[in-house]
Amino acid sequence: IGRVQLKYLDDWNDERRKRAQIYYKQLSDCTELILPPMSNNGLYSVYHMYVIRTQYRNLLGAWLFLNHISCAVHYPIPVHRQPAYNKYGLDANLNFTDEWSSSILSIPIYPSLSSEDQAYISQTIRRFFDEKLYESNKVKKYEIEWSRKLI
Numbered sequence: 098i099g100r101v102q103l104k105y106l107d108d109w110n111d112e113r114r115k116r117a118q119i120y121y122k123q124l125s126d127c128t129e130l131i132l133p134p135m136s137n138n139g140l141y142s143v144y145h146m147y148v149i150r151t152q153y154r155n156l157l158g159a160w161l162f163l164n165h166i167s168c169a170v171h172y173p174i175p176v177h178r179q180p181a182y183n184k185y186g187l188d189a190n191l192n193f194t195d196e197w198s199s200s201i202l203s204i205p206i207y208p209s210l211s212s213e214d215q216a217y218i219s220q221t222i223r224r225f226f227d228e229k230l231y232e233s234n235k236v237k238k239y240e241i242e243w244s245r246k247l248i
Contacts, residue, residue: 108208109208110143112209113143113144113207113208114142116144116206116208116215117133117135117142117144117147118135119219120132120147120204120206120215121135123215123216123219124219124222127222127226129153129226130149130150130151130222130226131149131150131151132149133147133148133149144206146171146203147204147206148171148202148203149201149202149203149204149222150197150200150201150202153225153231154170154199154200154201154202155244155247156231156237156240157202157222158202158240159236159237159239159240159242159243159244160221160225160230160231160236160239161204161218161222162239162243163236163239164221166204166205166217166218166221167205168202168203168205169202169203170201170202170247171201171203172198173247175191175194175195177189177191177194204218204222205218
């Protein structure tokens with residue numbers, strides 16, 4: 098299966114890059130978001146994931162869930178905090194890693210993501226920030242439920 102799919106890989110990567118550019122255009126003026134860097138200097142990401150960063154990560158995740166948009170947190174517990182690493186007595190100051198781990202959210206990106214679906218995702222995220230829905234009791238209620246699935 099993988100060998101057959103390899104012939105599509107370059108096209109799929111191009112499509113992901115196009116979707117990433119669209120997200121950048123639609124979300125770059127949201128001051129509460131940090132978007133992934135765009136490709137430059139001959140370096141080209143394939144955007145296997147489109148990971149955004151916000152201090153309202155769990156509330157935004159709950160809001161997207163309420164609007165039937167799938168999102169994910171990859172590595173909700175940083176590697177250095179995983180139980181398997183306890184025996185190593187890791188004493189390093191990794192506050193940066195902890196901060197990033199608690200503020201990143203992967204939103205949908207895949208080659209066949211339709212422009213309509215992508216616009217809906219972007220509009221839903223923009224509405225969350227434009228209307229300050231992170232202050233909404235309805236969203237706060239679902240934040241707890243959404244956050245439980247992270248661990």
